[in-house]
Amino acid sequence: MLNLSEIFYSFQGESTFMGRPTLFLRLSECNLDCIYCDSKHSFTTRKTVALADLIDIVRQYDSPYVCITGGEPLLQKTPLVKLIRELVKSGKIISTETNGSISIKEIPVLVKRVIDVKTPSSGHSGSFLTENLQYITPYDEIKFLIFDRQDLEYAENFIGSNKIEETGCQILYSPNTEDQEITDYMCKWIAGSKKNRIFQPQLHKLIKEQPVYIDL
Ligand code: SF4
Numbered sequence: 001m002l003n004l005s006e007i008f009y010s011f012q013g014e015s016t017f018m019g020r021p022t023l024f025l026r027l028s029e030c031n032l033d034c035i036y037c038d039s040k041h042s043f044t045t046r047k048t049v050a051l052a053d054l055i056d057i058v059r060q061y062d063s064p065y066v067c068i069t070g071g072e073p074l075l076q077k078t079p080l081v082k083l084i085r086e087l088v089k090s091g092k093i094i095s096t097e098t099n100g101s102i103s104i105k106e107i108p109v110l111v112k113r114v115i116d117v118k119t120p121s122s123g124h125s126g127s128f129l130t131e132n133l134q135y136i137t138p139y140d141e142i143k144f145l146i147f148d149r150q151d152l153e154y155a156e157n158f159i160g161s162n163k164i165e166e167t168g169c170q171i172l173y174s175p176n177t178e179d180q181e182i183t184d185y186m187c188k189w190i191a192g193s194k195k196n197r198i199f200q201p202q203l204h205k206l207i208k209e210q211p212v213y214i215d216l
Contacts, residue, residue, distance in 0.1 A: 002079045003028040004049050005042035005071060007057065010211035012067060013204025015114045015141050016170055017095055022065040023058060024211075027080070030072040032099055034122040036147070036176075042071040047216040051079050055086045057214065066092045074102040084111055101127040104135050113140045114172075119154050121147035121176075130162075138168030143200070146186055147176045165196065174200040 005028040012022040028045040030037075058066055066087060073080055073096055080096075087094055088110050095112040098104060101124075104113055115132065118124040122145065136142070142164055144155040155173065158164070164171060175186040183201065190197050 001048050001050055002054055002076055002083065003045040004047050004054070004216060005039075005044070006046060007214040007216065008211035009061070009063060009214070010209075011203060011207055012065065012095075013202055013207070014097070014143065014174065014200060015095055015112065015172065016198070017065060017067070017093075017112065018200065018203055020065050021063060022067050023061050023063040025054070025058070025066065025068050027068065027070045027073045027076055029075050030070055030099070031075060031101060032072070032118070032122075032124050032127060034099075034118065034124055036122065036145070039069075039071065049216065051082055051086075054083065055090075058087055058092065059090050061214070064091070064093050065095075067095045067097065069097045072099050072102065074098050074104070074107070077102070077106060081106055081108065084108055099124075099127070100132060101129050103129060104132050104140075109137050109139060113137075114143055115140060116143050116145070117155065117158055119144055119146065119151035121145070121151050125154060128158075133162055133164075133167075136164075136167040136169050140167070141170040141172055143172040143174060145174050145176070146182060147179070148182060149185070152186070152189065170198055171196060172198045172200045174202060177202040177205050 005026040175183045
């Protein structure tokens with residue numbers, strides 16, 4: 001069984017899959033409470049769904065891309081891993097988002113694991129589980145939400161002190177798109193630094209079109 005908040009079809013707003021039409025499975029519950037969280041509605045469960053039923057729903061939906069998000073999906077790790085394995089067998093291209101505070105060890109490397117490192121603006125800097133550093137692969141992506149210059153400094157220190165570039169993963173910098181000043185600053189900083197950072201405006205916040213919700 002999996003506790004779900006919602007299923008919807010929309011554009012991927014984050015990661016290197018950004019811009020691709022994607023079916024989102026939003027799992028309920030989270031172990032953090034970030035100041036800027038825009039998905040607190042997922043903290044409560046709308047429906048507990050049998051794994052087999054969920055697999056059928058996703059298989060039948062005409063979307064090669066599937067993103068498992070939350071909340072914090074890794075709180076339901078056992079059924080989550082089963083779900084991932086079945087969907088990969090069906091040919092789906094899966095990404096899983098996580099807030100970085102729970103071990104990713106058991107999450108199959110066949111999926112794109114998009115791992116947050118919480119910056120000071122979240123209220124949860126320091127929540128990253130350092131054990132996860134040893135499991136990061138080149139297919140994974142590390143994401144920092146940047147709300148101000150202190151967040152950027154924190155991110156750069158984290159990358160340097162933990163040798164993140166040596167893992168070969170993609171490093172995503174996502175500015176608070178509602179703040180033009182930090183967005184402009186990030187553009188200039190990334191271009192000027194010549195570092196391998198990917199500028200990731202929050203695409204999903206720019207889209208006015210409503211997602212297509214699937215009945216639960
Ligand atoms: S980890 Fe994500 S879902 Fe959880 S509180 Fe933070 S922003 Fe919200």
